[in-house]
Amino acid sequence: xxxxxxxxxxxxxxxxxxxxxxxxxxxxxxxxxxxxxxxxxxxxxxxxxxxxxxxxxxxxxxxxxxxxxxxxxxxxxxxxxxxxxxxxxxxxxxxxxxxxxxxxxxxxxxxxxxxxxxxxxxxxxxxxxxxxxxxxxxxxxxxxxxxxxxxxxxxxxxxxxxxxxxxxxxxxxxxxxxxxxxxxxxxxxxxxxxxxxxxxxxxxxxxx
Amino acid sequence: xxxxxxxxxxxxxxxxxxxxxxxxxxxxxxxxxxxxxxxxxxxxxxxxxxxxxxxxxxxxxxxxxxxxxxxxxxxxxxxxxxxxxxxxxxxxxxxxxxxxxxxxxxxxxxxxxxxxxxxxxxxxxxxxxxxxxxxxxxxxxxxxxxxxxxxxxxxxxxxxxxxxxxxxxxxxxxxxxxxxxxxxxxxxxxxxxxxxxxxxxxxxxxxxxxxxxxxx
Numbered sequence: 001x002x003x004x005x006x007x008x009x010x011x012x013x014x015x016x017x018x019x020x021x022x023x024x025x026x027x028x029x030x031x032x033x034x035x036x037x038x039x040x041x042x043x044x045x046x047x048x049x050x051x052x053x054x055x056x057x058x059x060x061x062x063x064x065x066x067x068x069x070x071x072x073x074x075x076x077x078x079x080x081x082x083x084x085x086x087x088x089x090x091x092x093x094x095x096x097x098x099x100x101x102x103x104x105x106x107x108x109x110x111x112x113x114x115x116x117x118x119x120x121x122x123x124x125x126x127x128x129x130x131x132x133x134x135x136x137x138x139x140x141x142x143x144x145x146x147x148x149x150x151x152x153x154x155x156x157x158x159x160x161x162x163x164x165x166x167x168x169x170x171x172x173x174x175x176x177x178x179x180x181x182x183x184x185x186x187x188x189x190x191x192x193x194x195x196x197x198x199x200x201x202x203x204x205x206x207x208x
Numbered sequence: 209x210x211x212x213x214x215x216x217x218x219x220x221x222x223x224x225x226x227x228x229x230x231x232x233x234x235x236x237x238x239x240x241x242x243x244x245x246x247x248x249x250x251x252x253x254x255x256x257x258x259x260x261x262x263x264x265x266x267x268x269x270x271x272x273x274x275x276x277x278x279x280x281x282x283x284x285x286x287x288x289x290x291x292x293x294x295x296x297x298x299x300x301x302x303x304x305x306x307x308x309x310x311x312x313x314x315x316x317x318x319x320x321x322x323x324x325x326x327x328x329x330x331x332x333x334x335x336x337x338x339x340x341x342x343x344x345x346x347x348x349x350x351x352x353x354x355x356x357x358x359x360x361x362x363x364x365x366x367x368x369x370x371x372x373x374x375x376x377x378x379x380x381x382x383x384x385x386x387x388x389x390x391x392x393x394x395x396x397x398x399x400x401x402x403x404x405x406x407x408x409x410x411x412x413x414x415x416x417x418x419x420x421x422x423x424x
Contacts, residue, residue, distance in 0.1 A: 012353070013390035017416060018397065021387050057416045064415070082421075128350050131388035177388065188354050196347060 004150070005108040005118040007168035007179045008041075008100075010126040014107060019063060021054040023170060024109040029098055030054035031107060034061045040074045041100035041109055047078070047093050106168060106179060119151060124166050124181040127191050132199050133175040134206045142202045152178075159190040210235050212278075213256070213264040215242035217324070219317055219374035220275040221263040222408040223309075227279050227370050229406040231286040243325045276306040279367040292366045301361045305368035311341050312375040319382030320375075331383070338384045342392065345372065349391035358398055365402060373399045377411045 008022035008031060019032035021044060028044040030053035038061065044052045051067035058064075062071045062079060070093075071080040078093035099110045101118055105126035108118035132139070140146055146154035152167040164183040169176055182191045210228075212235045214221045228235045240262055241247040249260045257264045257273045265272040265281070272278050283290035292298040315337035321327040322334065348360065360368040377396055379386060386392055399405070400414050407413050 009390065013394065015394070018394075020390070020393065057414065059416045059420060066412075066415075129388075129390050172388075189351060192347070192350055192354070 003111055003114065005110045005114065006150075007106050007170055008109045009107045010129055010179055011102055011105045011107060012126065013129060014039075017058045019054055019056055019058055021052070022107070022109060023172070024098060024111070025171070027098075028052075028054075029109060030056070030063070030095075031100060031109070032058055032063050034058060034074055036061065038074050039100045039102060039107070040076070041098040042072075042076055042095035043098070045096075046070060047095060053095065104181070106181070121166060121181060123184060124164070125184050125188075127180040127182050127188050128195070129177060129179050130195050130199060131172065131175060131177045132202060134202045136169060136176060138202045138206055139176075139198065142205060143198055156194070158194045159187060161186075163191065165191070209267070210282075211238055211266045212236065213238045213240050213253075213262060213266070215240050215248075215262050217409060218242065218262050219320070219378055220261075220313065222374045222411070223275045223370060224263050224265065224278045224282070225408070226374070226406055227282050227290075227367065230370070230402055230404050231282055231290070232404065233282055233286045276309060276367070276371050279306070279371055283367050289364065290367050290370075292368070293362045298361050302366055302368045305360050306371050308341070308344070309371035309375070312338075312372060315341055316375045316379045316382055316384055319384060320378055321382075323382050335382065335384050338379060338382065342376065342379070342384070342386070342389055345376065346389045346391050349395050353391060358395070365399070369395075369399060374408075374411070381410055 006024050009020065014020055014031065014033050016033050016037050017035050019030055022029040022031040022041060029041050030044045031041045033039050042053060044054050046053050046065040046067060048065065048070050049067055051065055053063060053065060055066045056064050062073055064071050069082040070078055072095050073079050076095040076097045077091060078089040081087055081089055097112055099112050099114055101108050103118050104121040104124060143156065145156045146152050150169055152169060154165055155162050156165050163186040166181040168179040170179065180195055212224055214237045225235065242262060247253060248262050254260050256271065259273060261273060263275055265278045272281060292302045315334050318327060318329055319331060319334040319338055322329050322331050357363055359365045376392060401417060405413060
């Protein structure tokens with residue numbers, strides 16, 4: 001497995017004060033944004049009892065585990081344990097962090113310490129995230145105008161016009177997820193429906 | 209007085225309890241031993257509802273056995289804005305979502321009953337149909353986002369949102385994950401953010417909406 005940035009979502013799907021489940025290759029992560037908009041991503045496992053932190057909730061600049069309410073700051077360190085209110089939690093109680101950055105309306109994840117920045121996507125705007133139960137080769141077979149491996153690009157005919165499409169690939173256990181972007185002038189409703197048609201064609205090809 | 213024959217773990221019963229809570233309408237709840245007692249299949253209960261299903265709402269001579277009809281009754285009684293804007297298009301869309309909520313119950317709802325309460329059925333087919341329904345909902349909510357709307361019909365929450373919410377929010381009890389559906393996740397947050405929202409086992413409130421409990 002190579003160390004690289006993988007898109008895990010689109011910015012508009014993670015508002016301030018929210019947490020969601022993300023993934024970097026096979027690693028499940030909790031990705032969250034504080035009340036003031038600060039991003040953080042950790043392994044999706046509370047150091048206390050292993051509950052998924054993506055089931056937790058954001059209060060101000062902290063994320064709380066849904067199970068026993070342990071409170072973590074954006075640096076991953078445990079700040080507070082409700083059952084031991086007088087205790088200052090030791091520094092060893094810490095969620096395992098990942099790098100999470102936002103660029104061009106896309107949320108990117110990588111292990112901590114990546115030297116380079118995530119891919120730059122100029123003149124594109126985010127459309128939507130879409131999950132499919134087929135593999136990438138099937139998609140590329142259905143739409144030969146698209147090409148690539150981590151980042152699929154191509155110019156396709158949508159609503160009588162040639163539109164630039166960019167699909168950021170996130171592998172999943174039972175298929176793939178696309179984070180789709182398109183040229184700024186394209187009609188996002190048309191692009192969204194085109195993506196659904198592509199998914200239907202590809203999945204039906206697998207079923208046939 | 210509005211009497212609701214109710215079961216706490218039923219998504220359809222919760223649909224009605226949630227709508228009543230949001231409207232500030234008091235229900236007189238009558239707990240039915242659905243599991244393991246199967247009291248909803250007893251002769252006495254089927255005298256009230258021959259179909260032997262829950263919930264059942266009784267208001268004087270009116271007996272309702274479909275949860276979506278109960279939503280209409282409650283909204284007309286206490287909050288007609290929950291019926292939607294009232295244009296031909298919006299009224300039809302509300303009806304469309306009420307019918308769609310039946311498809312959610314027949315897929316996600318039965319998958320949950322299979323996993324939780326030992327119902328028989330083709331679990332893989334139920335989950336597959338559940339995902340197909342969730343994809344439809346996800347697409348509709350995505351197009352709402354493009355249009356700048358937060359809710360299924362119009363610019364405010366309606367009975368359409370309340371009808372669809374319970375079986376979607378409980379889908380993980382039936383082994384159907386919501387991870388692939390970001391628009392549904394945000395819509396679910398909006399429903400749970402509504403003033404006077406109430407919980408049920410499996411659907412918790414947004415703890416962040418209230419201050420942290422004071423330390424002893």
